[in-house]
Amino acid sequence: MTAKAAEMGADAVINVRHITTSVLGSAARLLEDVEMNAGFFNVYDDKERADAYAKLEFPGTYYLAYRDLPAIIGEHVEGTKALDFGCGTGRSTRFLLELGFDPVVGVDIAEHMITHAREHDPQGEYRLVPDGDLSELASGTYDLALSVFTFDNIPTMQKKVSLFQSLKRLLKEGGRIVSLVSSPEIYVNEWASFSTKNFPQNRTAASGDKVRIVMLDVEDKRPVEDILCTDEDYREVHKRAGLVPIKTCWPLANQTEPYAWVSETAIAPWVIYVLGHEE
Numbered sequence: 001m002t003a004k005a006a007e008m009g010a011d012a013v014i015n016v017r018h019i020t021t022s023v024l025g026s027a028a029r030l031l032e033d034v035e036m037n038a039g040f041f042n043v044y045d046d047k048e049r050a051d052a053y054a055k056l057e058f059p060g061t062y063y064l065a066y067r068d069l070p071a072i073i074g075e076h077v078e079g080t081k082a083l084d085f086g087c088g089t090g091r092s093t094r095f096l097l098e099l100g101f102d103p104v105v106g107v108d109i110a111e112h113m114i115t116h117a118r119e120h121d122p123q124g125e126y127r128l129v130p131d132g133d134l135s136e137l138a139s140g141t142y143d144l145a146l147s148v149f150t151f152d153n154i155p156t157m158q159k160k161v162s163l164f165q166s167l168k169r170l171l172k173e174g175g176r177i178v179s180l181v182s183s184p185e186i187y188v189n190e191w192a193s194f195s196t197k198n199f200p201q202n203r204t205a206a207s208g209d210k211v212r213i214v215m216l217d218v219e220d221k222r223p224v225e226d227i228l229c230t231d232e233d234y235r236e237v238h239k240r241a242g243l244v245p246i247k248t249c250w251p252l253a254n255q256t257e258p259y260a261w262v263s264e265t266a267i268a269p270w271v272i273y274v275l276g277h278e279e
Helices: 003-010 027-031 047-053 060-067 069-076 091-098 111-120 157-170 200-204 231-240
Strands: 082-085 104-108 125-128 142-148 171-182 210-215 224-227 243-249 270-277
Touching: 060 069, 069 171, 069 243, 069 270, 082 091, 082 157, 091 104, 091 142, 104 111, 111 125, 142 157, 157 171, 157 231, 200 210, 231 243, 231 270
Parallel strands: 082 104, 082 142, 104 125, 142 171
Antiparallel strands: 171 270, 210 224, 243 270
16 A cells, blocks of 8 residues: 555544444345336436536535545555546545555446546546446456445345446455445434435335435435445345455544534444455
8 A cells, every 4th residue: 555545544533333224124125136126227327416416525424434544445455556436526536546546447337427527537547337337347457446335326236246246356366345335324314414304214214225315515406316225235245245344434523523513423424344355
């Protein structure tokens, strides 16, 4: 890992909080992999949404998603070749470049997002991958595969497993997947950057169900539609994909940080999984 990344991560403090997931739905429902979400589509594959998202950096609750990543990556990743899976408008790709990774390849299924990524970073490498097809990328290439929020939008168990298997194929020996996802709690609480108060149905959603949330830091206030997935089910997905858990973090906010926290100091909005090959 680069000295720059290690230096950035040195002062990060990882606060973890175990999340009880049993009340949020059973694993069995997601494991059935039914076609209940056949009509699901990626809400970010939309020009208006992409335009609004392109202006977003790291405010409020989003800050917590990225705050601890330098330390986590510095601890677990050797080497500097990275893949940003679900790069969107390139925010996380540029983040990796700032940590010292080079080259970094950003891939996404949403054409409007890729367009913005290329506009922000004309020298960067951004690829459109229909339906998340990574077959054109060479096996054993990357030291790190980073995925930030991407799996929130993957509708079925089998698709999640398939994508994680594809990411595993791309890793070098000893490479790591760092997957950051929304915790189930994000959909039933209020936050500095999100609101769920208009979606009481989220409270009865089970793993695999659609849930809705409004982003407060962008102009586009249309609800975002995600797929709920519990920690228990993510661990089953990782196991089926032939991955082993190395570390799991639940970042909590600190009152000294310069944001008007709502639930963030007591409830973790995100979960960060560090994953490696099965031995």
